[in-house]
Amino acid sequence: MKQHLVIFDTTLRDGEQSPGASMTREEKIRVARQLEKMRVDVIEAGFAAASPGDFESIQAIAHAIKDSTICSLARANENDINRAGEAIRPAKSGRIHTFIATSPIHMEKKLRMTPDQVVEQAVKSIGWARQYTDDIEFSAEDAGRSEIDFLCRIFEAVIKAGATTINVPDTVGYAIPFQYAETMRQLIERVPNSDNVVWSVHCHNDLGLAVSNSLAAVLAGARQVECTINGLGERAGNAALEEVVMAVRTRPDVFELETRIDTTQIVPASKLISQITGYPVQPNKAVVGANAFAHESGIHQDGVLKHRETYEIMRAQDVGWSQNKLVLGKHSGRNAFKSRLQELGIELDSDEAVNAAFARFKELADRKHEIFDEDLHALVSDEVVTPDQEHYKLLYSHVCSETGEMPHAKVILSVGGVEQKGEAGGGGPVDATFKAIESIVNSGAELMLYSVNAITTGTDAQGEVTTRLTKADRVVNGNGADTDIVIASARSYLNALNKLHSSLDKVKAQGDV
Ligand code: KIV
Ligand code: ZN
DSSP: OOOOOEEEEETTGGGGGSOOOOOOOOHHHHHHHHHHHHTTTTTEEGGGGGGGGHHHHHHHHHHHHOEEEEEEEEEHHHHHHHHHHHTTTTOEEEEEEEEEEOOIIIIIIIIOOHHHHHHHHHHHOOOOHHOOOEEEEEEEETTSSOOHHHHHHHHHHHHHHOEEEEEEETSSOOHHHHHHHHHHHHHHHHHHTTSSEEEEEEEEEEOOOOOHHHHHHHHHHTOOOEEGGOOOOOTOOOOOOOHHHHHHHHHHHTTEEEEOOOGGGGHHHHHHHHHHHHOOTTTTTTTTTTTOOOOOOOHHHHHHOOGGGOOSSSGGGGGGGOOOOOBOTOOOHHHHHHHHHHHHTTSSHHHHHHHHHHHHHHHHHHHOOOOOOHHHHHHHHHHHGGGGGOSSEEEEEEEEEETTSSOEEOOOOOOEEEEEEEEEEEEHHHHHHHHHHHHHOOOEEEEEEEEEEEEEEEEOOOOEEEEEETTEEEEEEEEEEESSHHHHHHHHHHHHHHHHHTSSSOOTTOOOO
C-alpha cells in the first residue's frame, strides 16, 4: 500500500503575497472551488487576522468547500489564533496553522525574543488553537536557517501541546536539497513522538530549488508538501504544485506515494490563477507552460509520431491540456452551449447569467468562426461579475487611429445606471480609450500593469487583457477578453475600476506576514 502525500495548497495565502496578486473574495471562492475539484487535501485560504477582507474570504470558503480541509494562518498570538478559529468555524474540516520564527536572526532581530520565550509562546498558541480544532499545524518560520537542536526542542514541545502537523519552512529559499533532506531525516529521528504527526515542507524558490528541496524532504520522510499553483508566492514564489504532483506521479519508482489530486484539473487551475492574478505563465514552464508538450525539432517530432514515449514522460491530456478542439460554432444552440459549459465544469449561478453568456457567445461566433474551450473560459469569466459589482459598464466604444494622427477615442459608459459620454486623445488607441474612460470616471487610480495575451492561435484570436490598478493601498486586477483588443482593454480597465469601486472588495495590504 502506498503512503499518502498530503497536498497543501497555499495559493490563496502565500500565493496572494506576490506583489499585485491580490484577489477579491469572489475570485478566492472561484479558486477554492477549483482546488476542491482538483482534490487538494488542504486549502490555506488566507491569514484571518491580516484584514477583515481576508477573514471574510476564509469564512466564505469554509462555508462553500466540503471536500478539502480549510486552513487559516495565524501568528503565535491569541488574537490571531482567535481570528483564525472564528474564520474556519463553518468548515466541515478546519485547520489552524500557527507559526513563529526560530532562526537566531529572526528571534533576535525581528521578534526580539529569547529562544525560551519563543518556545513558551509556541506552546501557548497550540493551547489557544485547541479551543477551535484538533487539526493544528505548527511552523518554525525560517527553519532553513535555524539550529537543529533548537528545532528539536520546539517541535517536541508543540507536539506535546497538541500540534498534529509540523512544518519545516525554508522561508528564504536558502536550502540545498541534500542538506534539507538531512535536516528532515534528523528531525524525524530525534524528535520524540515524531511518528504521531505529519511532517511538512514549505519551500521558497529564491535559488530556484523549491521543488527539488520539497521532493528531497519527501524522500527523507515528509508527508505534506505546501505549494502553490504556477509556483506563485512571496518573492520568487513557492514550490509549484503541478511540478510536485507530477514528479511524484511520473516517478513511482522513486516516490512510493500517492496523492489524491485529479491531475486533469491542473491546467484549468493554472489558467484560472494566471487570469485572476495577471501573472502570465512562461511558455517553457514545466507542466503548465504553453510549450510544455510542444515538440519543435524534426527529430523529436519524428520520434513522438513513431512512439510518443520517445520524448514525452507525461501525457498532455493527463494534466488537463485539451486538444484545442473546435467545440462550438455559430449555429450551436443554447443547450449545446450550456452542456459544454457543464462539461468544462463551469457553473453559472442563474439562467440570466447563462443567457448573457450565450448572447456573448453568439456575438463572438459571428466574428470568430472557430470557438475553443479557452474562448468559452474567457467568455464566461466576464459573466461571473454579478450586476451589483458592475457599477461601470461599457455601452459603446469608438477609436480613430490613422497614420500620422493622434488616436482619438469616444466611449459611452453606464455609471450606476446613468449613461455618460467621454472622449480623449492618447498615445495609442488603448491609451486614448483609457483616457476617455477616465474623463468620465476620474478614478485617481494608478495603472501598474497592462498586458495582452492571445487566448488561442490565429489573428482572429481573442485577446485577453489584464489591467492592474492601485489606489491608496488597494491593488486590483481587471480582466477582459474580446477579438478586438481595444474593447478587451476597455472591459479589463472597467473590470478593475468596478473592483476598486465595490465595497465588497476588501483592502489587502501587501507584505502582512
Ligand atoms: O515561508 C514561510 O515561512 C511561511 C510560513 C508562514 C509558513 O509562509
Ligand atoms: Zn512562505
